[in-house]
Amino acid sequence: xxxxxxxxxxxxxxxxxxxxxxxxxxxxxxDVEALRDLSLDFPRGQLTSLLGPxxxxxxxxxxxxxxLLEPSSGEILVNGELVDGPGPDxxxxxxxxxxxxxxxxxRNVAFGLELRGVAKSEREAIAExxxxxxxxxxxxxxxxxxxxxxxxxxxxxxxxxxxxxxVLLMDEPFSAVDEQTRRKFQEDLLNLxxxxxxxxxxxxxxxxEAVYVSDQIAILLPRxxxxxxxxxxxxxxxxxxxxxxxxxxxxxxxxxxWASLRSYVE
Amino acid sequence: MKLFGxxxxxxxxxxxxxxxxxxxxxLDVTFFVPPLSExxxxxxxxxxxxxxxxALYETAYAFFAGVFFAVFIGIPTGxxxxxxxxxxxxxxxxxxxxxxxxLTALVPVLMVLFGFGMKAIIITTTLFAIWIIILNSRAGxxxxxxxxxxxxRSFGASPLDAFFKxxxxxxxxxxxxxxxxxxxxxxxxVIIGQxxxxxxxxxxxxxxxxxxxxMSHFWAVLIVLFALAFTISESLSYLERRVSYYAAKR
Numbered sequence: 426x427x428x429x430x431x432x433x434x435x436x437x438x439x440x441x442x443x444x445x446x447x448x449x450x451x452x453x454x455x456d457v458e459a460l461r462d463l464s465l466d467f468p469r470g471q472l473t474s475l476l477g478p479x480x481x482x483x484x485x486x487x488x489x490x491x492x493l494l495e496p497s498s499g500e501i502l503v504n505g506e507l508v509d510g511p512g513p514d515x516x517x518x519x520x521x522x523x524x525x526x527x528x529x530x531x532r533n534v535a536f537g538l539e540l541r542g543v544a545k546s547e548r549e550a551i552a553e554x555x556x557x558x559x560x561x562x563x564x565x566x567x568x569x570x571x572x573x574x575x576x577x578x579x580x581x582x583x584x585x586x587x588x589x590x591x592v593l594l595m596d597e598p599f600s601a602v603d604e605q606t607r608r609k610f611q612e613d614l615l616n617l618x619x620x621x622x623x624x625x626x627x628x629x630x631x632x633x634e635a636v637y638v639s640d641q642i643a644i645l646l647p648r649x650x651x652x653x654x655x656x657x658x659x660x661x662x663x664x665x666x667x668x669x670x671x672x673x674x675x676x677x678x679x680x681x682x683w684a685s686l687r688s689y690v691e
Numbered sequence: 692m693k694l695f696g697x698x699x700x701x702x703x704x705x706x707x708x709x710x711x712x713x714x715x716x717x718l719d720v721t722f723f724v725p726p727l728s729e730x731x732x733x734x735x736x737x738x739x740x741x742x743x744x745x746a747l748y749e750t751a752y753a754f755f756a757g758v759f760f761a762v763f764i765g766i767p768t769g770x771x772x773x774x775x776x777x778x779x780x781x782x783x784x785x786x787x788x789x790x791x792x793x794l795t796a797l798v799p800v801l802m803v804l805f806g807f808g809m810k811a812i813i814i815t816t817t818l819f820a821i822w823i824i825i826l827n828s829r830a831g832x833x834x835x836x837x838x839x840x841x842x843x844r845s846f847g848a849s850p851l852d853a854f855f856k857x858x859x860x861x862x863x864x865x866x867x868x869x870x871x872x873x874x875x876x877x878x879x880x881v882i883i884g885q886x887x888x889x890x891x892x893x894x895x896x897x898x899x900x901x902x903x904x905x906m907s908h909f910w911a912v913l914i915v916l917f918a919l920a921f922t923i924s925e926s927l928s929y930l931e932r933r934v935s936y937y938a939a940k941r
Contacts, residue, residue: 493841511845523842527860527934537846540856588846 444469444592444624445490450499452485459485461649462499467592471640472618472625476632476682478689482650483628484596490626491517491594503592513541516590520597522577524569530556531565533580537588548587555583559613575606592624599634607634612666614638632682636661636675644682646689654685725907734911742896746912749892753809754881757816761873765821766866769828770858779829790822794880798887812884812891819880820873827869831862864934871927878920 445467452460459482467473475483488494492511501508524533538548559579599607629635635642646653660674716726737743772779805811843857885894900909
């Protein structure tokens with residue numbers, strides 16, 4: 426568990442080293458070009474959002490980074506190493522939670538460790554800790570169908586955290602939960618980024634959500650997909666979770682992104 | 692169901708049909724239908740006789756062996772067909788053909804191939820049961836939530852892990868449904884096998900009683916057979932209900 430977190434903290438904020446880098450990535454589905462020659466850096470310890478209209482290939486890019494899809498050309502580097510499939514350095518949080526409906530919360534949270542061959546008592550101890558961290562203490566033996574959507578995604582998050590990967594890939598993780606739960610999640614995510622020293626890659630279609638949680642926003646435009654703009658809302662990052670939405674910079678950035686995206690939305 | 696404000700227990704309607712049987716039997720309409728009470732008393736006297744126990748043993752042996760092969764070949768085949776497009780293209784036409792084929796017509800061929808003994812009966816039973824099990828397991832795999840499979844891959848599952856920890860469990864409600872129908876068909880298979888291949892077990896008893904016009908004996912054995920098939924089918928549907936809570940939420 427601790428073999429990764431003892432990495433020195435010095436490499437984090439000021440001159441960020443890149444935890445993940447996409448180099449000239451293209452992806453074709455037959456004749457359809459989903460991604461063309463896309464290059465993007467993901468600074469270590471920060472949260473980068475992939476934002477764009479639907480069909481812009483943001484989930485495709487995330488799955489290529491996860492190793493679930495192969496790029497047609499180009500490469501993904503994680504800590505300087507070439508990705509050729511899923512690996513223990515990355516963990517995925519799914520839009521539809523992807524929980525095992527036949528397994529209890531604790532088995533679901535420990536499932537990533539189970540697949541890695543961690544002994545039962547050890548993995549359950551780790552899982553228990555993360556269940557507590559995400560606020561689900563007392564639900565260890567519940568089943569997914571007994572939980573609300575928000576609680577299920579907390580299980581998905583705990584599962585991704587418990588394998589202690591350096592890079593967390595989140596595919597529209599809050600889009601299937603209700604508005605109030607989503608706001609709570611966004612605040613929790615800010616704390617997570619601040620405390621966990623992990624690199625987050627976050628796919629969303631919500632402009633407000635992207636500006637609220639991101640250190641860096643990559644705007645993807647469709648047909649074929651490429652990065653059109655990178656925005657760093659640095660001025661609002663240091664402020665408390667409560668005041669971000671009232672900050673003029675927050676509102677300006679939201680407006681600016683909408684202005685550049687509106688022509689692509691049917 | 693409610694009658695005059697009272698909730699009737701399940702299968703109360705059987706009492707009504709039993710009464711009807713008794714009346715028809717007592718009216719002496721046909722020698723084929725002796726009164727139910729006579730059938731029941733014959734049943735009690737027959738159960739426990741060595742002939743009956745031997746028939747029960749022979750039938751149970753062929754039945755369980757047949758079902759065993761149908762389940763342990765059928766489920767993996769169905770899952771693999773659901774996973775692999777190639778295998779599916781290769782096998783699906785055959786599975787569909789055998790599912791609807793009149794298998795009884797095949798039994799003479801099986802006799803030629805496997806002889807006149809227990810082996811041919813077991814294979815007949817398996818052939819009756821296996822196709823629906825394959826088809827249902829395949830259907831169960833085909834409706835698996837893709838993101839469950841991606842989840843397992845992203846956390847580094849080996850193909851074997853994915854098979855036993857994802858595919859099998861996610862398809863389990865459909866698999867159990869298939870096994871239940873397969874078991875019912877296996878009852879048919881084992882009796883047809885015993886009648887056509889070699890006259891043993893319950894098949895032999897049916898043959899014996901029918902040829903000697905021992906109708907109450909005939910019905911008694913039939914009732915035992917129905918009861919056994921019904922019990923097995925109901926315990927499987929109980930299991931099915933146990934897992935159905937997640938069938939809608941994969």
